[in-house]
Amino acid sequence: MTAGPAIVRDSGERALLPPFTDEHEQLRETIARWVRTEIAPHVDEWEAARQFPRELYTRAAELGFLGLKYPVELGGQGGDYVHDAVWAEELAAAGASGGVGAGLGAHTGIATPPVFRFGTADQRERFLRPAIAGRKIAALGITEPGAGSDVASIRTEARRVEGGYVVNGAKTFITNGVRADFLVCAVKTTPDGGHQGISFLILEREMPGYEVARKLEKMGWHSSDTAELSFTDVEVPEENLLGDENRGFYLIMENFAWERLLMALGAVGAMRRLLEVAISYAGERQAFGRSIGSLQAIRHKIAEIGVQAEVGRALTYHALRRFVAGEETIADVTKAKLYTQRACVEVADEVVHILGGYGYMREYGVERALRDARLGPIGGGTDEVMKEILGKQLGL
Ligand SMILES: Cc1cc2nc3c(=O)[nH]c(=O)nc-3n(C[C@H](O)[C@H](O)[C@H](O)COP(=O)(O)OP(=O)(O)OC[C@H]3O[C@@H](n4cnc5c(N)ncnc54)[C@H](O)[C@@H]3O)c2cc1C
Incomplete structure (x- = not known):
């Protein structure tokens, strides 16, 4: 290893x-x-x-x-x-x-x-x-059919009534959504409030009107369930309000930092595994009477993969060290998320190629790694959203 x-x-x-x-x-x-x-x-x-x-x-x-x-x-x-x-x-x-x-x-x-x-x-x-x-x-419900990157435009509405709220709306792409017992759910408590109108409610699956509308089929992450949820007049008691009313955007921002760091760490782990598979396969596979690992082209590819894995790890651990020290980490976390997710897709693609036909087959798990990695540059904020954040950090 x-x-x-x-x-x-x-x-x-x-x-x-x-x-x-x-x-x-x-x-x-x-x-x-x-x-x-x-x-x-x-x-x-x-x-x-x-x-x-x-x-x-x-x-x-x-x-x-x-x-x-x-x-x-x-x-x-x-x-x-x-x-x-x-x-x-x-x-x-x-x-x-x-x-x-x-x-x-x-x-x-x-x-x-x-x-x-x-x-x-x-x-x-x-x-x-x-x-x-x-x-x-547990599941987290922020994304809606009409609002992904643009979080402020979510439309699931929580109308205040005596003793709590009545929720109407829908969420999509929710990981664990099919079998979650409770959903930490972003809602609009002030419809015209933009960022300032978002709150969080904890919705429970047995609440009348809470429905798993659809289990979604995906390109990768097959063993996780992903759902579309719908809410029709769901009565949610006051005691399920999470944090302060209309302050939900701060919760989202704080949560995103850890989510993005976790995604970076996952990619660091995935790249380590892919590198190991490539090295071991290249040492064993024979072509033209020699191991493919002795071919310069393959050695160079694997060397590059090693560099990508190491750069990703360095960026991610740097962000992690700062995060646990309680420092301001938005730029570091964003860089780690942006770099590692794209790098992991590239690395997985290269490793599929190094393994040739076997890379395209199931047994080494690298075709799955490629499909799974493709979500990285999309989920938890897309590459473009990461670049927007970094551009702003640079004063642009
Ligand atoms: C498998 C899976 C699991 C998920 N799990 C969850 C979950 O558990 N909970 C949850 O709440 N969400 C979840 N998501 C949602 C995920 O976070 C969103 O898919 C993501 O935030 C992107 O939103 P979107 O898909 O609506 O894309 P959109 O926001 O519609 O973006 C479409 C394209 O437009 C680009 N774009 C958008 N805005 C800009 C801009 N300003 N400048 C340049 N380009 C832009 C994007 O980068 C992208 O390429 C999951 C998604 C998937 C696929």
């Missing part, structure tokens, strides 16, 4: 790359072992079924993976964001597939953090505790 975050010095000694400690490295090994033994052997079957089993959440919870960064009092492991970073990277590096990574990651990485950050004690008890225990599955 090529090196993970611990680097190997010329002397042969292993050194830890900050912000990772020995404890994080042990967690890395535990997650990798779990993925190799309990997930990777089943991925093809789950991809074909278009869903991994619900029990995977309870199993992940038993092992403590759903509550790595949450306090022990809520059933978590009392760790930090770096533990969650290891989780995201290692799921990808050990071969859990984009779909399993997305299904588990949407739960731990984007849907439950707002409940922890902005939730009341009651909301943490009702939603976060069972989510950490794997008893309730």
Whole structure:
């Protein structure tokens, strides 16, 4: 295996790359072992079924993976964001597939953090505790059929009534949407308010009028479920308002930072895995009486892949270090997300090519890696949105 975050010095000694400690490295090994033994052997079957089993959440919870960064009092492991970073990277590096990574990651990485950050004690008890225990599955609902990049133009409306809200509207492309028990959902509480009119409500699947309208078919991430949801006069009680009314845009912005960093970490893990496959295949495959790894063209391609993987990792860990230090990270996170997602698509495409016909077949998992990677430059804010942010950061 090529090196993970611990680097190997010329002397042969292993050194830890900050912000990772020995404890994080042990967690890395535990997650990798779990993925190799309990997930990777089943991925093809789950991809074909278009869903991994619900029990995977309870199993992940038993092992403590759903509550790595949450306090022990809520059933978590009392760790930090770096533990969650290891989780995201290692799921990808050990071969859990984009779909399993997305299904588990949407739960731990984007849907439950707002409940922890902005939730009341009651909301943490009702939603976060069972989510950490794997008893309730969480999803985040921002995107709508008519509003993706342009978040401010969402139209799902929450009309204030006595004791709460009545919600009407629709969400689409929602990861875990088919079987989520609760949805952390962006709504308009002030229809003409633009950014300032967005709030978050926690919608529960048994609420009358809450419907899974459609399970969507996708190019990749096959083992994750993705849904279109519709809401017709859904009555949501006051106590399900998450954070302050009309301040939901701040929640979105804060959540995006971690989501984008997690996506970068996933790509770093995926590129590490792809590089390993390419090196090992090139060493074994014979053509014209020699290993293809001894051909200059293949060596050069693999060398370039190594550089892309390393640049992505450096940018991502830099952003992660700053994020956990509580520093302003918008530019660093944006650069890491932008670079790694595109690089991962390119790397996956090159590795498919290096493996020739075998790359196009299922058995090495690289065709799946290419399909899975293609979502990266789109989800969590497209490349163009990332470039807009960076342009503004440069004063343009
Ligand atoms: C598999 C999958 C899972 C997802 N999971 C979730 C989820 O769990 N929860 C959730 O809320 N959302 C989810 N999404 C939605 C995802 O975040 C959006 O797809 C993404 O934000 C882009 O929005 P859009 O698809 O509406 O594209 P659009 O915003 O319609 O963009 C279309 C094209 O126009 C370009 N464009 C848009 N605006 C500009 C601009 N100002 N300048 C230049 N170009 C621009 C875009 O870059 C893109 O190329 C998921 C999507 C997918 C595909």
